[in-house]
Amino acid sequence: MAGPVLELRNLTKEVPTGNREQFVIFKDINLSVKEGEFVSIVGPSGCGKTTLLRVVNGLLPPSSGQTLIDGKEQTGADHELVMGFVFQGASLLPWRTSLKNVLLGVEGRKPPKEAEEIARYYLNLVGLSGFENHYPHQLSGGMQQRVNLARALVVDPRILLMDEPFAALDAQTRTFMQLELLRIWSQTKKTVIFITHMISEAILLSDRVIVFSHRPGRVRSEFPVPLARPRNLDIKSDHRFVELENVVWKQIEEEVKAAVGFAKL
Protein backbone atom coordinates (compact mmCIF):
# COMPACT_ATOMS: atom_id res chain seq x y z
CA MET A 1 0.00 0.00 0.00
CA ALA A 2 1.38 3.36 -1.03
CA GLY A 3 1.81 6.15 1.52
CA PRO A 4 -0.64 9.00 1.96
CA VAL A 5 -0.99 11.58 -0.82
CA LEU A 6 -1.08 14.44 1.64
CA GLU A 7 0.39 14.56 5.07
CA LEU A 8 0.35 17.49 7.48
CA ARG A 9 2.78 17.32 10.39
CA ASN A 10 2.28 19.65 13.36
CA LEU A 11 1.26 22.42 11.02
CA THR A 12 0.87 25.68 12.94
CA LYS A 13 0.08 29.21 11.84
CA GLU A 14 0.52 32.29 14.00
CA VAL A 15 0.43 35.93 13.05
CA PRO A 16 1.92 38.84 14.99
CA THR A 17 -0.67 41.02 16.69
CA GLY A 18 1.43 44.08 17.48
CA ASN A 19 1.55 42.99 21.11
CA ARG A 20 4.22 40.58 22.21
CA GLU A 21 1.83 37.67 21.93
CA GLN A 22 1.28 35.80 18.69
CA PHE A 23 -2.23 35.28 17.46
CA VAL A 24 -2.54 31.54 16.90
CA ILE A 25 -4.84 30.69 14.01
CA PHE A 26 -4.38 26.93 14.11
CA LYS A 27 -2.01 24.72 16.02
CA ASP A 28 -0.40 21.33 15.56
CA ILE A 29 -2.57 20.05 12.77
CA ASN A 30 -1.78 16.46 11.89
CA LEU A 31 -3.63 14.97 9.01
CA SER A 32 -3.06 12.19 6.55
CA VAL A 33 -5.13 11.80 3.39
CA LYS A 34 -5.13 8.63 1.29
CA GLU A 35 -5.13 8.39 -2.48
CA GLY A 36 -8.60 9.07 -3.84
CA GLU A 37 -10.03 10.01 -0.45
CA PHE A 38 -12.56 12.82 -0.07
CA VAL A 39 -12.01 14.58 3.26
CA SER A 40 -14.12 17.45 4.54
CA ILE A 41 -13.15 19.87 7.28
CA VAL A 42 -15.98 21.52 9.19
CA GLY A 43 -15.74 23.86 12.13
CA PRO A 44 -17.10 27.04 13.67
CA SER A 45 -16.60 30.33 11.82
CA GLY A 46 -13.13 31.73 12.29
CA CYS A 47 -11.56 28.42 13.33
CA GLY A 48 -8.82 28.81 10.72
CA LYS A 49 -9.97 26.18 8.23
CA THR A 50 -9.63 28.51 5.24
CA THR A 51 -6.23 29.68 6.45
CA LEU A 52 -5.18 26.04 6.80
CA LEU A 53 -6.00 25.41 3.16
CA ARG A 54 -4.06 28.49 2.10
CA VAL A 55 -1.03 27.36 4.09
CA VAL A 56 -1.26 23.87 2.59
CA ASN A 57 -1.40 25.43 -0.88
CA GLY A 58 1.63 27.60 -0.16
CA LEU A 59 -0.19 30.92 -0.44
CA LEU A 60 0.84 31.58 3.15
CA PRO A 61 3.94 30.25 4.89
CA PRO A 62 3.37 28.05 7.96
CA SER A 63 4.83 29.19 11.28
CA SER A 64 6.02 25.67 11.90
CA GLY A 65 5.30 22.15 10.74
CA GLN A 66 5.36 20.53 7.36
CA THR A 67 3.15 19.80 4.38
CA LEU A 68 4.09 16.68 2.46
CA ILE A 69 2.72 15.54 -0.87
CA ASP A 70 3.64 11.96 -1.77
CA GLY A 71 6.23 12.17 1.00
CA LYS A 72 7.88 15.28 -0.48
CA GLU A 73 7.95 18.40 1.64
CA GLN A 74 6.35 21.44 0.02
CA THR A 75 8.15 24.71 0.54
CA GLY A 76 6.09 27.78 -0.28
CA ALA A 77 4.48 28.67 -3.55
CA ASP A 78 7.62 27.96 -5.57
CA HIS A 79 7.21 24.24 -5.61
CA GLU A 80 5.76 22.45 -8.58
CA LEU A 81 2.12 22.48 -9.48
CA VAL A 82 0.68 19.46 -7.69
CA MET A 83 -2.39 21.03 -6.08
CA GLY A 84 -5.54 22.37 -7.65
CA PHE A 85 -7.20 25.15 -5.70
CA VAL A 86 -10.91 25.88 -5.98
CA PHE A 87 -11.49 29.34 -4.57
CA GLN A 88 -14.38 30.46 -2.43
CA GLY A 89 -15.41 33.27 -4.76
CA ALA A 90 -15.13 31.96 -8.30
CA SER A 91 -12.26 34.45 -8.76
CA LEU A 92 -12.32 33.98 -12.51
CA LEU A 93 -10.27 36.48 -14.48
CA PRO A 94 -12.92 38.76 -16.00
CA TRP A 95 -10.86 39.48 -19.12
CA ARG A 96 -10.68 35.80 -20.03
CA THR A 97 -13.39 33.60 -21.48
CA SER A 98 -14.31 30.33 -19.72
CA LEU A 99 -11.92 28.41 -21.93
CA LYS A 100 -9.08 30.88 -21.37
CA ASN A 101 -9.72 30.83 -17.62
CA VAL A 102 -9.46 27.06 -17.57
CA LEU A 103 -6.31 27.29 -19.70
CA LEU A 104 -4.54 29.48 -17.13
CA GLY A 105 -2.88 26.59 -15.32
CA VAL A 106 -1.77 24.64 -18.41
CA GLU A 107 -0.82 27.25 -21.01
CA GLY A 108 2.93 27.41 -21.30
CA ARG A 109 3.26 24.02 -19.64
CA LYS A 110 1.88 22.00 -22.50
CA PRO A 111 1.82 22.50 -26.28
CA PRO A 112 -1.03 24.96 -27.05
CA LYS A 113 -3.10 22.42 -28.97
CA GLU A 114 -2.88 19.79 -26.28
CA ALA A 115 -3.59 22.37 -23.57
CA GLU A 116 -6.74 23.50 -25.33
CA GLU A 117 -7.90 19.94 -25.84
CA ILE A 118 -7.54 19.23 -22.13
CA ALA A 119 -9.26 22.49 -21.20
CA ARG A 120 -12.19 21.63 -23.45
CA TYR A 121 -12.35 18.16 -21.95
CA TYR A 122 -12.66 19.53 -18.42
CA LEU A 123 -15.16 22.24 -19.41
CA ASN A 124 -17.22 19.43 -20.88
CA LEU A 125 -16.77 17.36 -17.73
CA VAL A 126 -18.18 20.15 -15.56
CA GLY A 127 -21.10 20.48 -17.97
CA LEU A 128 -20.12 23.69 -19.73
CA SER A 129 -19.47 22.68 -23.32
CA GLY A 130 -20.97 25.40 -25.45
CA PHE A 131 -19.90 28.10 -23.01
CA GLU A 132 -16.22 28.16 -23.98
CA ASN A 133 -16.34 31.71 -25.27
CA HIS A 134 -18.48 33.24 -22.54
CA TYR A 135 -16.92 35.78 -20.23
CA PRO A 136 -17.40 35.23 -16.47
CA HIS A 137 -19.95 38.03 -16.14
CA GLN A 138 -22.12 36.25 -18.67
CA LEU A 139 -22.29 33.13 -16.47
CA SER A 140 -24.44 32.42 -13.41
CA GLY A 141 -22.85 31.87 -10.00
CA GLY A 142 -23.14 28.10 -10.33
CA MET A 143 -21.60 28.13 -13.80
CA GLN A 144 -18.74 30.30 -12.57
CA GLN A 145 -18.00 27.73 -9.87
CA ARG A 146 -18.01 25.02 -12.51
CA VAL A 147 -15.35 26.93 -14.44
CA ASN A 148 -13.49 27.38 -11.16
CA LEU A 149 -13.55 23.61 -10.64
CA ALA A 150 -12.48 22.88 -14.23
CA ARG A 151 -9.62 25.34 -13.87
CA ALA A 152 -8.32 23.45 -10.84
CA LEU A 153 -8.80 20.00 -12.43
CA VAL A 154 -7.11 20.86 -15.73
CA VAL A 155 -3.63 20.72 -14.21
CA ASP A 156 -4.33 17.11 -13.19
CA PRO A 157 -3.39 17.82 -9.57
CA ARG A 158 -2.39 15.17 -7.05
CA ILE A 159 -4.81 16.78 -4.64
CA LEU A 160 -7.73 19.13 -5.03
CA LEU A 161 -8.17 21.80 -2.35
CA MET A 162 -11.67 23.26 -2.21
CA ASP A 163 -12.31 26.30 -0.04
CA GLU A 164 -16.07 26.55 0.61
CA PRO A 165 -16.69 26.59 -3.12
CA PHE A 166 -20.48 26.63 -2.84
CA ALA A 167 -20.81 29.10 0.03
CA ALA A 168 -21.99 31.97 -2.17
CA LEU A 169 -24.60 29.96 -4.08
CA ASP A 170 -28.31 29.88 -3.36
CA ALA A 171 -29.65 26.75 -1.65
CA GLN A 172 -31.03 25.09 -4.79
CA THR A 173 -27.97 25.71 -6.92
CA ARG A 174 -25.84 24.55 -4.03
CA THR A 175 -27.63 21.20 -3.85
CA PHE A 176 -27.27 20.69 -7.60
CA MET A 177 -23.60 21.56 -7.40
CA GLN A 178 -23.07 19.04 -4.59
CA LEU A 179 -24.55 16.31 -6.77
CA GLU A 180 -22.46 17.50 -9.70
CA LEU A 181 -19.35 17.37 -7.55
CA LEU A 182 -20.20 13.78 -6.57
CA ARG A 183 -20.48 12.88 -10.24
CA ILE A 184 -17.28 14.70 -11.27
CA TRP A 185 -15.38 13.25 -8.34
CA SER A 186 -16.46 9.71 -9.21
CA GLN A 187 -15.15 10.30 -12.74
CA THR A 188 -11.82 11.86 -11.79
CA LYS A 189 -11.07 9.95 -8.58
CA LYS A 190 -9.15 12.91 -7.22
CA THR A 191 -7.96 13.18 -3.66
CA VAL A 192 -9.92 16.08 -2.18
CA ILE A 193 -9.81 18.31 0.86
CA PHE A 194 -13.07 20.17 1.09
CA ILE A 195 -13.69 23.05 3.49
CA THR A 196 -17.27 23.83 4.43
CA HIS A 197 -19.37 25.10 7.30
CA MET A 198 -22.34 23.04 6.16
CA ILE A 199 -22.40 19.68 7.93
CA SER A 200 -24.84 17.95 5.59
CA GLU A 201 -22.70 18.98 2.62
CA ALA A 202 -19.62 17.52 4.28
CA ILE A 203 -21.34 14.19 5.03
CA LEU A 204 -22.98 13.90 1.63
CA LEU A 205 -19.69 14.36 -0.19
CA SER A 206 -17.02 12.85 2.02
CA ASP A 207 -15.38 9.62 3.04
CA ARG A 208 -14.23 11.30 6.23
CA VAL A 209 -15.38 14.40 8.11
CA ILE A 210 -12.93 16.28 10.31
CA VAL A 211 -14.27 18.62 12.99
CA PHE A 212 -12.15 21.61 13.89
CA SER A 213 -12.15 23.20 17.33
CA HIS A 214 -12.62 26.93 17.87
CA ARG A 215 -9.56 29.13 17.59
CA PRO A 216 -6.79 28.23 17.77
CA GLY A 217 -8.01 25.58 15.39
CA ARG A 218 -7.14 21.98 16.15
CA VAL A 219 -8.49 18.67 14.93
CA ARG A 220 -11.17 17.93 17.51
CA SER A 221 -12.44 14.68 16.08
CA GLU A 222 -12.88 12.82 12.86
CA PHE A 223 -15.65 10.58 11.60
CA PRO A 224 -15.60 8.10 8.76
CA VAL A 225 -18.81 8.39 6.75
CA PRO A 226 -20.34 4.89 6.69
CA LEU A 227 -22.45 5.44 3.58
CA ALA A 228 -21.97 3.56 0.34
CA ARG A 229 -21.32 5.25 -2.99
CA PRO A 230 -22.63 6.25 -5.44
CA ARG A 231 -24.70 8.55 -3.28
CA ASN A 232 -27.71 10.68 -4.01
CA LEU A 233 -29.96 12.97 -2.00
CA ASP A 234 -31.89 9.98 -0.58
CA ILE A 235 -29.08 9.23 1.85
CA LYS A 236 -29.93 12.42 3.70
CA SER A 237 -32.84 10.54 5.26
CA ASP A 238 -30.69 7.50 6.09
CA HIS A 239 -30.54 7.17 9.89
CA ARG A 240 -26.73 6.96 9.81
CA PHE A 241 -26.60 10.26 7.95
CA VAL A 242 -28.97 11.91 10.42
CA GLU A 243 -27.12 10.54 13.45
CA LEU A 244 -23.74 11.65 12.14
CA GLU A 245 -25.13 15.10 11.35
CA ASN A 246 -26.41 15.38 14.92
CA VAL A 247 -23.16 14.27 16.49
CA VAL A 248 -21.11 16.68 14.41
CA TRP A 249 -23.55 19.51 15.08
CA LYS A 250 -23.35 18.90 18.86
CA GLN A 251 -19.58 19.20 18.70
CA ILE A 252 -19.64 22.37 16.67
CA GLU A 253 -22.24 23.83 18.98
CA GLU A 254 -19.94 23.15 21.92
CA GLU A 255 -17.04 24.77 20.11
CA VAL A 256 -19.08 27.85 19.29
CA LYS A 257 -20.22 28.16 22.90
CA ALA A 258 -16.64 27.78 24.11
CA ALA A 259 -15.46 30.37 21.62
CA VAL A 260 -17.96 33.02 22.68
CA GLY A 261 -16.03 33.31 25.94
CA PHE A 262 -13.27 35.29 24.24
CA ALA A 263 -14.47 36.10 20.76
CA LYS A 264 -17.86 37.29 19.66
CA LEU A 265 -19.22 35.66 16.54
Add this chain to the structure above:
Amino acid sequence: MLKPISIFGGLVLWHVLAIRVINDTSLLISPLVVIAKGYDMLFVTADLYPHLYASSWIFLQGMLLATLVGVPVGFVMALNPAVRDYVNPWMTALYTTPRIAFAPVILLWFGIDMASKVLIVFLGCVFPILINSFYGMRVVSREFVEVGRSFRLSRGRLFLKILLPASVPFILAGLRLAVGRGLTGVAIAEWFGATEGLGYLIFFAGQTLNLPILFVGVAVFAILGIAGFQLLKIIEDLASPWRKELAVK
Protein backbone atom coordinates in the same frame (compact mmCIF):
# COMPACT_ATOMS: atom_id res chain seq x y z
CA MET B 1 -21.63 57.54 -28.18
CA LEU B 2 -21.53 60.99 -29.75
CA LYS B 3 -24.93 62.61 -29.64
CA PRO B 4 -25.36 64.98 -32.63
CA ILE B 5 -28.35 66.60 -30.88
CA SER B 6 -26.12 67.57 -27.94
CA ILE B 7 -23.59 69.27 -30.20
CA PHE B 8 -26.29 70.93 -32.28
CA GLY B 9 -28.19 72.13 -29.20
CA GLY B 10 -25.06 73.67 -27.72
CA LEU B 11 -24.34 75.51 -30.94
CA VAL B 12 -27.90 76.86 -31.11
CA LEU B 13 -27.60 78.11 -27.52
CA TRP B 14 -24.30 79.76 -28.37
CA HIS B 15 -25.83 81.36 -31.48
CA VAL B 16 -28.79 82.78 -29.55
CA LEU B 17 -26.47 84.07 -26.84
CA ALA B 18 -24.26 85.81 -29.41
CA ILE B 19 -27.04 87.34 -31.52
CA ARG B 20 -29.80 88.05 -28.96
CA VAL B 21 -28.06 88.55 -25.63
CA ILE B 22 -24.54 89.89 -26.21
CA ASN B 23 -25.11 91.29 -29.70
CA ASP B 24 -21.59 92.69 -29.97
CA THR B 25 -19.18 91.03 -32.41
CA SER B 26 -16.17 92.44 -30.58
CA LEU B 27 -17.12 90.31 -27.53
CA LEU B 28 -18.80 87.16 -28.89
CA ILE B 29 -19.49 85.93 -32.39
CA SER B 30 -22.02 83.39 -33.61
CA PRO B 31 -20.86 79.82 -34.24
CA LEU B 32 -22.03 80.34 -37.82
CA VAL B 33 -19.29 82.92 -38.28
CA VAL B 34 -16.78 80.55 -36.71
CA ILE B 35 -17.89 77.70 -38.97
CA ALA B 36 -17.70 79.96 -42.00
CA LYS B 37 -14.21 81.09 -41.02
CA GLY B 38 -13.18 77.50 -40.33
CA TYR B 39 -14.47 76.42 -43.74
CA ASP B 40 -12.57 79.28 -45.29
CA MET B 41 -9.33 78.33 -43.52
CA LEU B 42 -9.73 74.67 -44.42
CA PHE B 43 -10.91 74.76 -48.00
CA VAL B 44 -10.39 78.27 -49.44
CA THR B 45 -7.23 79.82 -48.07
CA ALA B 46 -6.11 76.49 -46.59
CA ASP B 47 -3.93 78.29 -44.06
CA LEU B 48 -5.14 76.20 -41.09
CA TYR B 49 -3.22 73.07 -42.12
CA PRO B 50 0.32 74.08 -41.10
CA HIS B 51 -0.99 75.00 -37.65
CA LEU B 52 -3.02 71.81 -37.38
CA TYR B 53 -0.12 69.63 -38.46
CA ALA B 54 2.36 71.38 -36.18
CA SER B 55 0.12 71.04 -33.14
CA SER B 56 -0.97 67.46 -33.85
CA TRP B 57 2.60 66.36 -34.40
CA ILE B 58 3.78 67.86 -31.11
CA PHE B 59 0.79 66.38 -29.32
CA LEU B 60 1.29 62.88 -30.70
CA GLN B 61 5.00 62.84 -29.92
CA GLY B 62 4.41 64.13 -26.40
CA MET B 63 1.65 61.57 -25.75
CA LEU B 64 3.67 58.69 -27.13
CA LEU B 65 6.74 59.62 -25.12
CA ALA B 66 4.61 60.05 -21.99
CA THR B 67 3.05 56.61 -22.48
CA LEU B 68 6.40 54.95 -23.11
CA VAL B 69 7.80 56.52 -19.93
CA GLY B 70 4.71 56.74 -17.70
CA VAL B 71 3.44 53.17 -17.94
CA PRO B 72 6.72 51.38 -17.14
CA VAL B 73 7.71 53.85 -14.41
CA GLY B 74 4.25 53.51 -12.85
CA PHE B 75 4.58 49.72 -12.93
CA VAL B 76 8.06 49.73 -11.42
CA MET B 77 6.86 52.04 -8.66
CA ALA B 78 3.90 49.77 -7.94
CA LEU B 79 6.01 46.63 -7.79
CA ASN B 80 8.95 48.08 -5.90
CA PRO B 81 8.18 50.07 -2.73
CA ALA B 82 11.73 51.46 -2.54
CA VAL B 83 11.49 53.02 -6.00
CA ARG B 84 8.07 54.38 -5.11
CA ASP B 85 9.34 56.07 -1.95
CA TYR B 86 12.23 57.71 -3.79
CA VAL B 87 10.25 58.86 -6.82
CA ASN B 88 7.09 59.93 -5.01
CA PRO B 89 8.07 63.36 -3.62
CA TRP B 90 9.55 64.46 -6.94
CA MET B 91 6.62 63.15 -8.86
CA THR B 92 4.15 64.91 -6.61
CA ALA B 93 6.10 68.15 -6.83
CA LEU B 94 6.32 68.05 -10.62
CA TYR B 95 2.71 66.97 -10.97
CA THR B 96 1.24 69.70 -8.81
CA THR B 97 3.41 72.59 -10.03
CA PRO B 98 1.65 74.48 -12.81
CA ARG B 99 3.39 73.53 -16.02
CA ILE B 100 3.15 77.05 -17.31
CA ALA B 101 5.81 77.88 -14.73
CA PHE B 102 8.21 75.45 -16.36
CA ALA B 103 7.55 76.56 -19.91
CA PRO B 104 9.85 79.61 -19.98
CA VAL B 105 12.68 77.63 -18.35
CA ILE B 106 12.31 74.75 -20.77
CA LEU B 107 12.35 77.18 -23.69
CA LEU B 108 15.43 78.79 -22.22
CA TRP B 109 17.20 75.42 -22.03
CA PHE B 110 16.02 73.74 -25.18
CA GLY B 111 15.28 76.67 -27.45
CA ILE B 112 12.04 77.30 -29.28
CA ASP B 113 12.23 74.29 -31.56
CA MET B 114 10.35 71.03 -31.47
CA ALA B 115 12.15 69.43 -28.52
CA SER B 116 11.04 71.91 -25.92
CA LYS B 117 7.44 71.88 -27.13
CA VAL B 118 7.30 68.09 -27.03
CA LEU B 119 8.82 68.23 -23.57
CA ILE B 120 6.12 70.60 -22.33
CA VAL B 121 3.39 68.31 -23.70
CA PHE B 122 5.20 65.30 -22.25
CA LEU B 123 5.27 66.89 -18.80
CA GLY B 124 1.54 67.41 -19.01
CA CYS B 125 0.72 63.88 -20.14
CA VAL B 126 3.15 61.76 -18.23
CA PHE B 127 1.80 62.11 -14.70
CA PRO B 128 -1.81 61.04 -15.21
CA ILE B 129 -0.52 58.05 -17.17
CA LEU B 130 2.12 57.23 -14.59
CA ILE B 131 -0.17 57.64 -11.59
CA ASN B 132 -2.95 55.58 -13.16
CA SER B 133 -0.55 52.82 -14.19
CA PHE B 134 0.80 52.83 -10.64
CA TYR B 135 -2.64 52.59 -9.03
CA GLY B 136 -3.90 50.15 -11.63
CA MET B 137 -1.20 47.71 -10.67
CA ARG B 138 -1.48 48.45 -6.93
CA VAL B 139 -5.18 47.69 -6.72
CA VAL B 140 -5.15 44.44 -8.68
CA SER B 141 -7.41 42.23 -6.60
CA ARG B 142 -5.46 40.07 -4.17
CA GLU B 143 -7.71 37.24 -5.23
CA PHE B 144 -6.43 37.35 -8.82
CA VAL B 145 -2.83 37.40 -7.64
CA GLU B 146 -3.54 34.37 -5.44
CA VAL B 147 -5.08 32.55 -8.37
CA GLY B 148 -1.85 33.16 -10.27
CA ARG B 149 0.25 32.01 -7.35
CA SER B 150 -1.83 28.91 -6.71
CA PHE B 151 -1.22 27.96 -10.34
CA ARG B 152 2.48 28.55 -9.72
CA LEU B 153 2.88 31.18 -12.40
CA SER B 154 6.41 32.53 -12.59
CA ARG B 155 6.89 36.23 -11.78
CA GLY B 156 7.01 37.06 -15.47
CA ARG B 157 3.84 35.15 -16.23
CA LEU B 158 2.08 36.57 -13.20
CA PHE B 159 2.83 40.03 -14.60
CA LEU B 160 1.78 39.23 -18.15
CA LYS B 161 -1.30 37.14 -17.38
CA ILE B 162 -2.68 38.77 -14.25
CA LEU B 163 -1.20 42.15 -13.33
CA LEU B 164 -0.98 43.69 -16.79
CA PRO B 165 -4.46 42.83 -18.07
CA ALA B 166 -5.99 43.85 -14.75
CA SER B 167 -4.31 47.27 -15.08
CA VAL B 168 -5.35 48.00 -18.65
CA PRO B 169 -8.59 49.84 -17.77
CA PHE B 170 -6.65 52.11 -15.39
CA ILE B 171 -3.97 52.85 -17.97
CA LEU B 172 -6.63 53.78 -20.50
CA ALA B 173 -8.29 56.09 -17.96
CA GLY B 174 -4.87 57.71 -17.47
CA LEU B 175 -4.51 58.17 -21.21
CA ARG B 176 -7.90 59.86 -21.33
CA LEU B 177 -6.86 62.34 -18.66
CA ALA B 178 -3.60 62.83 -20.53
CA VAL B 179 -5.40 63.87 -23.74
CA GLY B 180 -6.81 66.95 -22.03
CA ARG B 181 -3.60 67.86 -20.28
CA GLY B 182 -1.59 67.19 -23.41
CA LEU B 183 -3.69 69.57 -25.49
CA THR B 184 -3.31 72.23 -22.80
CA GLY B 185 0.41 71.54 -23.05
CA VAL B 186 0.31 72.16 -26.80
CA ALA B 187 -1.36 75.52 -26.24
CA ILE B 188 1.17 76.50 -23.57
CA ALA B 189 4.12 75.35 -25.67
CA GLU B 190 3.00 77.36 -28.66
CA TRP B 191 2.17 80.38 -26.59
CA PHE B 192 5.83 81.19 -26.14
CA GLY B 193 7.91 82.05 -29.14
CA ALA B 194 6.24 79.79 -31.68
CA THR B 195 5.66 80.73 -35.29
CA GLU B 196 3.00 78.18 -36.06
CA GLY B 197 0.55 75.85 -34.35
CA LEU B 198 -2.93 76.22 -32.95
CA GLY B 199 -1.64 77.76 -29.72
CA TYR B 200 0.23 80.37 -31.72
CA LEU B 201 -2.91 80.98 -33.83
CA ILE B 202 -5.04 81.60 -30.74
CA PHE B 203 -2.38 83.77 -29.12
CA PHE B 204 -1.93 85.81 -32.29
CA ALA B 205 -5.69 86.19 -32.85
CA GLY B 206 -6.13 87.26 -29.23
CA GLN B 207 -3.47 89.93 -29.58
CA THR B 208 -5.11 91.31 -32.70
CA LEU B 209 -8.68 90.86 -31.38
CA ASN B 210 -9.54 88.64 -34.31
CA LEU B 211 -12.42 86.72 -32.76
CA PRO B 212 -13.27 84.44 -35.73
CA ILE B 213 -9.72 83.06 -35.94
CA LEU B 214 -9.49 82.81 -32.15
CA PHE B 215 -12.66 80.74 -31.99
CA VAL B 216 -11.60 78.56 -34.91
CA GLY B 217 -8.41 77.75 -32.95
CA VAL B 218 -10.37 76.95 -29.80
CA ALA B 219 -12.88 74.84 -31.75
CA VAL B 220 -10.11 72.83 -33.41
CA PHE B 221 -8.63 72.13 -29.97
CA ALA B 222 -12.04 70.94 -28.80
CA ILE B 223 -12.44 68.73 -31.85
CA LEU B 224 -8.98 67.25 -31.32
CA GLY B 225 -9.95 66.51 -27.72
CA ILE B 226 -13.15 64.77 -28.72
CA ALA B 227 -11.32 62.86 -31.44
CA GLY B 228 -8.71 61.75 -28.92
CA PHE B 229 -11.39 60.49 -26.53
CA GLN B 230 -13.20 58.63 -29.30
CA LEU B 231 -9.96 57.02 -30.43
CA LEU B 232 -9.25 55.85 -26.89
CA LYS B 233 -12.78 54.51 -26.62
CA ILE B 234 -12.17 52.38 -29.70
CA ILE B 235 -8.85 51.16 -28.28
CA GLU B 236 -10.58 50.39 -24.97
CA ASP B 237 -13.29 48.34 -26.67
CA LEU B 238 -10.65 46.41 -28.58
CA ALA B 239 -8.42 45.90 -25.55
CA SER B 240 -11.11 44.88 -23.10
CA PRO B 241 -14.22 43.53 -24.82
CA TRP B 242 -15.27 41.99 -21.50
CA ARG B 243 -15.90 45.43 -20.01
CA LYS B 244 -18.36 46.62 -22.62
CA GLU B 245 -21.28 44.81 -21.09
CA LEU B 246 -20.40 45.83 -17.56
CA ALA B 247 -21.28 49.45 -18.29
CA VAL B 248 -24.35 50.67 -16.41
CA LYS B 249 -27.05 51.11 -18.96
